[in-house]
């Protein structure tokens with residue numbers, strides 16, 4: 591079976607900094623795959639290359655059989671890739687409703703968009719109760735839910751989640767991971783970047799470990815979670 595996402599030999603530079611070097615990974619349809627590594631390992635850079643927010647220096651990214659080399663970010667969204675960015679980046683001075691509508695910016699089916707917003711309010715009742723409230727007034731956990739809901743508004747096949755647990759209390763982190771599980775069970779494939787490596791590995795099928803822009807380990811999460819070398823890698827060596 592063809593993987594949903596295939597990254598081949600990806601290299602990304604920021605000027606003279608080689609942020610990602612020769613990275614290859616695959617994500618199969620239906621999987622939750624975790625990308626872990628110390629600060630600066632290149633995790634966010636990898637996600638941003640997949641969503642086409644930055645241009646790789648080399649390598650290929652193939653999504654559902656399509657080469658994304660020339661795709662612009664909005665094309666990636668149309669093809670079925672959505673990202674919930676690090677730090678959530680909700681529009682603080684806009685309402686929850688506006689933020690959700692923004693997530694649907696590539697769609698041309700207003701009735702479908704309205705139906706999906708209603709579905710988000712069912713799925714995330716705390717957003718439903720506050721739909722006219724400005725996003726900046728939400729708690730960190732609610733903003734994270736909004737960032738995920740906004741990404742879902744494009745009806746992605748692949749959801750890229752960048753540090754969804756960042757800065758959240760343990761109880762809220764559990765809630766976010768339960769949401770991730772439910773989304774995956776209802777058919778969304780997920781590529782997850784996490785600092786909370788143990789939790790992410792315990793809730794994903796497979797894991798890739800990045801160190802200084804290069805992949806050093808990969809495998810079944812259940813096996814890597816008890817591997818001393820992996821522990822060392824994500825703690826920064």
Ligand code: ATP
Nearest residue numbers: 604607608609627628629630631632633634635636
């Ligand atoms: P973190 O968990 O801290 O976000 P990360 O694994 O996601 O880390 P990246 O953000 O992808 O790492 O960064 C990889 C490398 O690229 C780091 O050395 C970082 O300093 C550098 N880098 C990232 N963004 C830029 C940028 N816009 N300009 C210059 N260098 C950058």
